[in-house]
Amino acid sequence: MQINLILNGTKVSVDVAADTLLLDLVRSQGCASVKRGCETSNCGLCTVFLEDKPVLSCSVLAARADGKRVTTLEGLQEEAAEFGAFIADQGAEQCGFCNPGFIMNALALFREKESPTEEEIKEYLSGNLCRCSGYEGQLRGILNFLAWKKQKQEAAE
Amino acid sequence: MTIREYKKAESLEEAWQLNQKKPNRVLGGMIWLKMEKINVGTAIDLSGLGLDTIEETDEGFSIGAMVTLRQLELHPGLAAYTDGAVRESVRHIVGVQLRNLATVGGSIYSRFGFSDVLTMFLALNASVELYKGGIVPLAEYAQRPYDRDILVRVIVPKEDAKFCYQSVRNSQTDIPVLTCAAAKNAAGEYRFAIGARPGKAVLYTLPADAGETPELTSARFAASIRSRIKTESNMRGSAEYRNHLAGVLVKRAVKQLG
Numbered sequence: 557m558q559i560n561l562i563l564n565g566t567k568v569s570v571d572v573a574a575d576t577l578l579l580d581l582v583r584s585q586g587c588a589s590v591k592r593g594c595e596t597s598n599c600g601l602c603t604v605f606l607e608d609k610p611v612l613s614c615s616v617l618a619a620r621a622d623g624k625r626v627t628t629l630e631g632l633q634e635e636a637a638e639f640g641a642f643i644a645d646q647g648a649e650q651c652g653f654c655n656p657g658f659i660m661n662a663l664a665l666f667r668e669k670e671s672p673t674e675e676e677i678k679e680y681l682s683g684n685l686c687r688c689s690g691y692e693g694q695l696r697g698i699l700n701f702l703a704w705k706k707q708k709q710e711a712a713e
Numbered sequence: 714m715t716i717r718e719y720k721k722a723e724s725l726e727e728a729w730q731l732n733q734k735k736p737n738r739v740l741g742g743m744i745w746l747k748m749e750k751i752n753v754g755t756a757i758d759l760s761g762l763g764l765d766t767i768e769e770t771d772e773g774f775s776i777g778a779m780v781t782l783r784q785l786e787l788h789p790g791l792a793a794y795t796d797g798a799v800r801e802s803v804r805h806i807v808g809v810q811l812r813n814l815a816t817v818g819g820s821i822y823s824r825f826g827f828s829d830v831l832t833m834f835l836a837l838n839a840s841v842e843l844y845k846g847g848i849v850p851l852a853e854y855a856q857r858p859y860d861r862d863i864l865v866r867v868i869v870p871k872e873d874a875k876f877c878y879q880s881v882r883n884s885q886t887d888i889p890v891l892t893c894a895a896a897k898n899a900a901g902e903y904r905f906a907i908g909a910r911p912g913k914a915v916l917y918t919l920p921a922d923a924g925e926t927p928e929l930t931s932a933r934f935a936a937s938i939r940s941r942i943k944t945e946s947n948m949r950g951s952a953e954y955r956n957h958l959a960g961v962l963v964k965r966a967v968k969q970l971g
Binding site: 557573575577595596597598600603609610612664680681684 | 719744807
């Protein structure tokens with residue numbers, strides 16, 4: 557079946573099978589940041605935005621994205637680089653495989669809540685698994701990023 | 714799972730007709746369906762039928778089958794009515810990304826043993842609206858075998874009651890070891906729904922005795938439920954441990970509901 561979607565701001569028209577998953581579709585379109593980590597809808601590595609909401613692309617039929625906007629890390633380079641630097645500063649990750657999904661969901665959190673508490677950060681990101689770290693580095697990176705953003709905003713006012 | 718054809722239903726009648734054929738399946742959030750080893754003929758998608766809203770009136774809430782668990786979590790009306798119990802019942806389920814997909818209809822239709830959603834809605838005295846079968850109390854629907862009707866909505870009546878929700882989990886986002894949703898109405902009657910036994914949630918209604926102290930009430934309820942509840946062992950906990958937890962959660966619920 558033919559479906560039309562807006563992938564990272566660009567109109568895409570593709571032929572998909574009835575059971576093609578959104579994860580495989582976006583990867584076939586060159587969005588290699590989107591990873592398959594678990595096959596059990598649990599790890600968060602395949603996180604993309606569907607109509608601006610973070611979802612597990614491994615659990616969405618490509619057919620269900622017909623007529624919708626899909627955003628992957630490839631479409632959020634500037635935002636991702638700005639925030640990602642703070643994670644890198646902490647040396648938070650080792651292998652980096654979980655990073656794109658983690659950054660996507662962190663960006664979704666920042667869009668929903670401007671200054672989340674530590675508890676709110678942990679709750680929002682609890683569906684993003686990392687098997688190298690203990691999440692402490694990521695948490696420090698997020699808190700530093702939020703502090704930096706707040707400072708920048710205050711300086712601008 | 715494989716799917717031969719995908720069909721976005723244009724009406725409930727069309728969805729129902731398609732669903733009468735054995736290889737066809739209705740899609741919810743597709744979380745669990747995806748992990749089944751099945752070959753689906755036609756995947757029936759209800760997402761074009763406007764079933765993705767929560768409507769609140771003076772009488773209650775009407776929750777469309779395609780409403781996501783995340784919508785339940787963020788709905789101010791449900792939070793106010795249940796004192797945050799609905800939010801508490803879903804916030805531990807895997808992650809935001811999964812809760813943006815998983816649907817109320819999928820959870821309730823599936824009637825999974827570990828279902829936080831089923832536990833919560835049982836205590837809320839909810840009913841389900843079936844396309845052919847009409848409105849059925851959830852407590853009855855939970856006991857029914859799976860059929861080929863279409864679950865359209867979940868209906869929650871507003872009553873003068875207080876609610877709370879608790880679950881025990883080995884880790885924050887895992888499937889629960891035991892769930893407990895409780896309600897206390899203006900007449901002093903208590904309802905306890907206990908799930909993840911690991912069998913599906915069951916509902917107990919117990920009258921309070923006005924002459925009793927809260928401590929005695931909670932001890933009596935805990936003993937009553939522990940003697941009646943059927944628990945089993947699995948990798949997350951033993952039958953004995955679950956029975957013990959049931960008593961603890963019931964006591965805590967009574968304390969919280971006053």
